[in-house]
Amino acid sequence: MEYANHLKEYAPAWSASQVDEEVARIRKAAEARNHNTEVYKFCYSAIDLTTLSCNDSVKSVTEFARKAAEFYQKYPHIPNVASICIYPSFVETVGLAVDGTPMKITSVGGGFPAAQTFLEVKALEVAMAVENGADEVDIVLNVGRMLTGEYDEAANEVEVIRTEMDDDVVLKVIIESGALKTPELIRKASLLSMLAGADFVKTSTGKIDVAATPEAAVVMCQAIRDYYDKTGRKVGFKAAGGVRTAEDAALYYTIVEEILGKEWLTTELFRIGASSAANNILSAIEGSEVKYF
């Protein structure tokens, strides 16, 4: 399909200075009203609790997922994380560990994190993750193609991969905003991903130096809003990569609240991908002495 043509139907991206001003405004709003237990509890429940390390093994991933599964029994007053996010070869392992809980299984796929492999390999990897039980799959948009202006080719990869998944499997497309850099490219990548079938757009793999930033989040959420206005389809936003503190989480929450509205503040439409924010968010929850992960 010719996706790039559809980009013309959308307004151009804001300039970097307009985005900076918007981030400053929203940062103040976050500090004024959203540094509180209610927001931190919701942010905790929106976490895709992530382990994506070369050290991962069946043993370590089982322990990681079991801790999350046991959390329900130990701390019923705190809503648990939304999903466990792992490499595709651990989908079955996590499935066994979280069986009987509402936690989802998120698999990265499609040659994560660089997406530099054959499209057939990407598609097969995603198909196998789904066959093994993944509820959600996080793939990376082809950044090289985006940087060289091959927009149709980048979006077509997403379309092909989407066909490997049943409609009820959630597809999150990582645009790697820190590599794209400009508001213009970040907006184009977000729109192309949505046009090609993404259920979520996600900031970063967490594997490059510049990962999630509030500036990228503002541009992505504006793209989600504009896509919704045109199509009526609600696409989610996932902040991932370098999200560390409860205040970081509250800022992304406030960006979504301000640009997309409260109806986006559900775990169906907002996630935080994080390997090390969980303890910090738990510690910020008033009265909680839980430090678990």
Ligand SMILES: O=C[C@H](O)COP(=O)(O)O
């Ligand atoms: O998708 C999740 C990211 O890989 C997590 O990044 P992080 O390790 O910087 O929290």
